[in-house]
Amino acid sequence: MSSVDDWQAVILTLQLALITGGLLLIFALPLAWWLAGWRSRMKTLVLAIVALPLVLPPTVLGFYLLLAFAPDSGIGEAWQWLTGEQLAFSFSALVLGSLLYSLPFAVQPLYTGFEQLDRRYLDAAATLGMSRIARYRHVVFPLIRPHLLIAFGLTVAHTIGEFGVVLMIGGNIPGETQVLSIALYDHVEALDYPRAHAMALALLGFSFVLLMALYQLSRKPRGAGA
Amino acid sequence: MKLIASLKVSTDFTLDAQLSTNDDCQFLGVMGPSGAGKSSLLRVLANLEPASSYQCSWTSPSSRIGLVFQDSLLFPHLDVAGNLALAQRYAKSNSDASEIFQGCQCEALLERQVTYLSGGERQRVALCRALVNSPDILLLDEAFSAMDNALSQQVQQFLRRYCLKHGINVIMVSHDISALALYCDELASMKGGRIIRSGPVNQMLNNVTSDQAENTVAVLSGPALEFDEAHQITPFLCEDQVLYARHPFVEDGQAKITVDPRDVSIDLAQQHASSILNGFTCEVRALRPAAAGQVLVRLARGQSQLFALISELSASRMKLQAGDTVTARFKLR
Amino acid sequence: MNSRRIVCFVISMLMSTVGHAQTLRLGVAANFAEPLKEISKRYQQQTGITTTLTVGASGTLYAQIQHGAQLDVFLSADSERPQALVESGRVGSDDVMTYAIGRLAYLDRDVRAPGIHDLQTYALAPGTRLAIANPRLAPYGRAAKEALHTLTLWPNLATRLVTGKNVQQAYQFYATGNVDRALVAYSQVYHLKKHVHLIDASLHQPIQQQLAITAPQDNRAAARQFVAFLLSDETQQWLAQRGYQPVGDEYQ
Numbered sequence: 001m002s003s004v005d006d007w008q009a010v011i012l013t014l015q016l017a018l019i020t021g022g023l024l025l026i027f028a029l030p031l032a033w034w035l036a037g038w039r040s041r042m043k044t045l046v047l048a049i050v051a052l053p054l055v056l057p058p059t060v061l062g063f064y065l066l067l068a069f070a071p072d073s074g075i076g077e078a079w080q081w082l083t084g085e086q087l088a089f090s091f092s093a094l095v096l097g098s099l100l101y102s103l104p105f106a107v108q109p110l111y112t113g114f115e116q117l118d119r120r121y122l123d124a125a126a127t128l129g130m131s132r133i134a135r136y137r138h139v140v141f142p143l144i145r146p147h148l149l150i151a152f153g154l155t156v157a158h159t160i161g162e163f164g165v166v167l168m169i170g171g172n173i174p175g176e177t178q179v180l181s182i183a184l185y186d187h188v189e190a191l192d193y194p195r196a197h198a199m200a201l202a203l204l205g206f207s208f209v210l211l212m213a214l215y216q217l218s219r220k221p222r223g224a225g226a
Numbered sequence: 227m228k229l230i231a232s233l234k235v236s237t238d239f240t241l242d243a244q245l246s247t248n249d250d251c252q253f254l255g256v257m258g259p260s261g262a263g264k265s266s267l268l269r270v271l272a273n274l275e276p277a278s279s280y281q282c283s284w285t286s287p288s289s290r291i292g293l294v295f296q297d298s299l300l301f302p303h304l305d306v307a308g309n310l311a312l313a314q315r316y317a318k319s320n321s322d323a324s325e326i327f328q329g330c331q332c333e334a335l336l337e338r339q340v341t342y343l344s345g346g347e348r349q350r351v352a353l354c355r356a357l358v359n360s361p362d363i364l365l366l367d368e369a370f371s372a373m374d375n376a377l378s379q380q381v382q383q384f385l386r387r388y389c390l391k392h393g394i395n396v397i398m399v400s401h402d403i404s405a406l407a408l409y410c411d412e413l414a415s416m417k418g419g420r421i422i423r424s425g426p427v428n429q430m431l432n433n434v435t436s437d438q439a440e441n442t443v444a445v446l447s448g449p450a451l452e453f454d455e456a457h458q459i460t461p462f463l464c465e466d467q468v469l470y471a472r473h474p475f476v477e478d479g480q481a482k483i484t485v486d487p488r489d490v491s492i493d494l495a496q497q498h499a500s501s502i503l504n505g506f507t508c509e510v511r512a513l514r515p516a517a518a519g520q521v522l523v524r525l526a527r528g529q530s531q532l533f534a535l536i537s538e539l540s541a542s543r544m545k546l547q548a549g550d551t552v553t554a555r556f557k558l559r
Numbered sequence: 560m561n562s563r564r565i566v567c568f569v570i571s572m573l574m575s576t577v578g579h580a581q582t583l584r585l586g587v588a589a590n591f592a593e594p595l596k597e598i599s600k601r602y603q604q605q606t607g608i609t610t611t612l613t614v615g616a617s618g619t620l621y622a623q624i625q626h627g628a629q630l631d632v633f634l635s636a637d638s639e640r641p642q643a644l645v646e647s648g649r650v651g652s653d654d655v656m657t658y659a660i661g662r663l664a665y666l667d668r669d670v671r672a673p674g675i676h677d678l679q680t681y682a683l684a685p686g687t688r689l690a691i692a693n694p695r696l697a698p699y700g701r702a703a704k705e706a707l708h709t710l711t712l713w714p715n716l717a718t719r720l721v722t723g724k725n726v727q728q729a730y731q732f733y734a735t736g737n738v739d740r741a742l743v744a745y746s747q748v749y750h751l752k753k754h755v756h757l758i759d760a761s762l763h764q765p766i767q768q769q770l771a772i773t774a775p776q777d778n779r780a781a782a783r784q785f786v787a788f789l790l791s792d793e794t795q796q797w798l799a800q801r802g803y804q805p806v807g808d809e810y811q
Contacts, residue, residue: 070736071687086687088737089721123274124299127292128359129316138312142303171721171732172693185724189618189696191643 005174006199009183016091016179017159020098021106021152027099028106028151035107036114047111054104062168065097069169089171094179097165105154113147146218153214157207227251227395231270231280241266241419247412248426252390255410255427256399263419264399268293268365271397290318292361294369298352300340306351307336310358317360321392329384330354331377345372350381357388364389366398370405376473378402382409383475404484407431407445408475432531443484444532446506450474450481459558465528467497469504470558489556490534492523494544502555508532510550513541525554583610583778583785584629588617588636590699590726590744591659591768594801595634602788608781616725618696624773625649631774631782634658636725637698641771654772658789660804661766662745663702663758666733673756675710681740682712685719690733690741692726698766699726703742705763746802760804 035046053061069076069088079087087093117140125135141148163181170177172186180203187196229245241263247254256264270280272293300309310332314323327333332354335347343351349372356364370378386409389396400406406413407427414424423430427445434442448464459470462481474481497505508527516522521541525532532554546552587595592614599610613620613630621640624633625647635641641655667673667681681689692700700722707713721737723729726744733741748755770789774782788794795805 066731066735066737072736076737086737088732089688118299120295120297120299121301123269123272124293124295124301126274127272128313128355129290129318134316139301167724171688171690172724173721186693186696188622189616189693189724191618191621191639 003195005178006183006195008175009178009180009199010202012091012175012178013160013180016094016098016162017156019095020102020159021156023095024099024102024106024155025148025152028103028110032107032110033114035111036117037119050107051104053101058101058162058164059168061101062097062165065093065100065165065169069093069096088169089173089177091176093169094166094177097169098159098162101162101165102155102158105158106151109147109151109154110144113144117143149214149218153210153218157210157214160203160207160210227254227282229271229280229282231267231282233266233270233275233279239263239266239419241270243267243416243419243421245414245421245424247424251411251426253386253396253398253410253412255406255413256397256416257401257403257406257413258416262416264416265296265367266419267416268367268397268399271363272365289362290360291363291365292356292359293365294349294352294356294367296368296371298348300343300348300351300355302340305336305340306332306338306343309340309351309355310336313355313359317358318362319360321358321360323358326354326357326388329388330357330381346374346377349373353381353385361394364394364396366396366400368400369398370400370402378405379473379475385409386477403441404443404486407443407484408482428531434533442533443486444530445482445484446530446532447480447482450476450479464506465508465530467506467527469506472558483559485532485556487522487533487535489559490532490536491555492525492534492536492540492544492546492552493555494550494552497553499553500555503558504556506532506554506556507551508554510546510548510552512548513546525552583608583781584613584631585610585634585785586613586615586620586624586628586630586632587634588620588768589614590636590661590746591634594659594746594798594803598789598794598797601794602785605788606784608785610785629775631772631778632770632785633773634768634770636768638767638769639698641769644771644773650771650773655769656786656790657767657806658770658786659768659798660806661699661702661768662760662802662804663699663706663763663766664743664745664748664802665756665758666730666741666743666748667754667756668733668739671753673754675756675758677756678740679710679712682710682715685716687737687739688719688721689716690721690723690729690738690743692729692743693722693724697725698768699742699744700729702763702766706742706758709762744802749802765804 035043066088067073069079071077071080071086071088076087079085121139121143122135125139130138161181162179163185166177166179166182167185170179170182172178172182180199184196184199184203187193187199227247229243231241231243233241243263256267258264269275271282272291301312304312310323314321327336330350330353332350335343335351340348349369353369370382373381382405385396388394398406398410410427412424412426413430414421415430416422431442431444446464446469448462451461451463451468453460459472460474460476460481461468461470462474469483471481471483474483476482491502493500497507506527508525511524511526514522514524515538516535519538520535521538523534523536523541523546525534534554585595585599592612595612599612603609617635617637617640620630620633621635621643624630624644633641633644638657644650645652645655665673665675665678667677670677691703694700694704704713707716721732723732726747729741730743730747732738733743742758745757770786772779772782772786790806799805
């Protein structure tokens with residue numbers, strides 16, 4: 001292992017975090033919107049399922065993903081058929097795992113935002129002749145902007161720190177699945193404490209900067225909220 | 227216009243309103259007790275209720291229907307100017323924004339943040355926003371309730387002038403019977419999700435039922451005379467008698483005021499024998515018992531009609547009866 | 560007032576631990592945990608002395624010991640950690656000895672009775688990846704790398720490897736169907752009748768699993784006694800039937 005590998009780990013981690021953050025937003029936005037507007041007894045069930053990755057030990061999640069991604073099981077097989085590549089031990093496997101692992105971090109803030117959003121503002125926008133898209137653009141989006149940023153930021157931060165899931169399904173391949181947290185663990189196990197310190201500091205520093213930027217940007221727009 | 231609207235609002239409440247007005251009706255007022263379905267009616271007309279069905283010959287599928295909500299619903303993330311700009315952006319046609327800002331008295335509010343506005347300011351901005359959006363039909367749901375009286379009169383007078391000029395039809399829901407009487411052409415009364423009565427304003431006011439006695443007004447109108455600078459009042463002729471008002475509603479040279487029955491006193495003396503400025507000579511047409519030991523006296527002269535709510539004791543002391551000629555007095559407003 | 564009570568409490572706790580000097584605390588690397596449980600049971604049957612097992616990664620146990628964890632015997636999966644304890648002065652050099660010698664096994668899902676040539680064939684036409692333990696961290700991983708080097712297969716395979724954090728995980732990748740070939744510890748698969756090939760010991764450096772006696776002064780005798788049992792012929796023969804190589808030949 002060289003410091004080239006360390007840099008690769010950093011870049012890989014950033015890629016994983018940002019891709020997961022972006023994809024989850026696309027997925028979580030309609031889900032949270034629908035959940036917030038849904039009136040049904042099933043709602044608590046769905047909310048609990050969405051929140052599961054919060055309490056599930058990551059290694060448990062990782063283990064079941066390992067089984068699910070195997071070439072002889074449904075998902076692994078489908079992936080192989082679609083792309084010709086093995087799903088396990090690939091970057092794509094990490095992305096899929098991270099999507100599940102960080103799901104509640106994206107959905108919860110958005111759900112809160114949509115719940116707090118007074119839907120009558122959409123009525124007002126409708127009476128002003130705005131199309132559906134215009135309503136989302138001019139009313140919904142600005143009002144949930146802080147929640148959107150928090151969802152994205154938390155997902156990214158959470159994915160950067162992801163360890164248990166990656167440990168189970170990653171295979172520790174430099175440049176492909178060896179993320180920062182795994183590399184750090186390796187250094188500790190190999191008694192290479194100086195490098196471990198360096199990576200830990202990098203991880204900590206980056207997460208801290210990200211969270212600060214996040215909270216700064218997500219200060220509510222003037223006048224929003226009660 | 228003909229209106230048929232129905233909607234199942236909840237398990238206990240169904241809106242089922244039908245109405246027909248004359249062709250020259252441009253302003254329709256809707257009144258009724260709380261829970262009668264007035265807001266629901268407006269929401270249905272504004273296309274906000276997907277499960278509803280309605281037909282209205284005032285509107286065509288391409289009509290832009292504006293709605294001023296009771297809660298204003300100004301967008302909190304934009305300031306006042308931002309709200310108005312957004313409405314202008316999606317307007318079907320251009321409107322004279324500065325005329326509207328002036329008429330709604332919003333010019334001073336443009337830089338303000340929406341959440342720091344008072345109730346009355348918010349309502350002015352909401353009305354302004356609806357107007358700059360160039361609607362074909364404008365629906366108003368208690369849109370002036372938070373404004374003080376003088377301001378509310380000014381804004382409503384502007385609204386009437388503006389909507390008549392631009393051919394905007396208006397349906398106005400209000401608890402302020404006086405405003406409805408002054409600014410609407412026809413009125414509809416709602417109860418339990420249905421329209422129980424409707425018709426031209428005078429007809430509706432004159433045929434008031436006993437349970438509405440507390441809430442009715444009378445309209446007196448006539449050619450406006452020149453403004454009296456020295457005394458700062460406007461005289462006008464009603465049934466060949468001069469009446470006075472501070473700021474009557476004047477339209478096409480006709481001045482109009484409303485008179486609340488509780489403000490009217492009756493005496494048998496001559497017209498100008500009291501400090502109460504307005505004295506109107508008229509005949510007693512009928513007396514009807516009203517709540518709390520009171521009597522509702524219907525007075526008339528010529529085409530004009532007036533009500534007075536006086537105590538039973540006074541009525542019997544004066545030995546009032548139909549046919550008596552009296553002077554109805556009400557203070558300058 | 561309060562601090563005096565706390566001091567009394569602490570002293571009584573310490574004394575209670577002193578009173579239980581008969582219980583041996585063992586720290587063991589995960590891949591030797593199962594055999595050690597059996598051995599401890601037999602030891603208890605023979606001597607009445609009970610043991611508590613702390614199972615973990617060798618590196619983690621090492622770090623804990625360095626920072627004061629109270630273990631009497633540390634059974635590592637490799638020889639690096641115990642040697643590191645000697646170098647840091649935590650234990651004396653005569654406190655460290657080899658307790659088992661591991662063997663490497665090759666697993667091949669597609670071949671019922673694989674030989675070394677199957678591994679060589681795979682290297683030229685790979686399907687799913689080959690799983691090994693991380694050579695940097697695990698002795699079985701290092702041995703796997705050495706074996707692949709000896710067979711001159713390393714250049715072909717270096718980029719086609721999946722590394723598990725330890726040899727258990729490498730086996731898990733195989734067991735769950737995510738790889739079709741793996742190099743694992745023979746002690747994990749000695750009981751399988753098919754798909755297993757015992758790699759010749761000459762292909763790699765001996766996988767020396769060493770222990771360090773880390774017991775405090777008053778427990779040293781008990782610890783040495785246990786180690787002697789572990790190194791006895793009886794125990795070593797028992798281990799030989801479980802995929803290890805007896806220590807006797809290689810003992811330094």
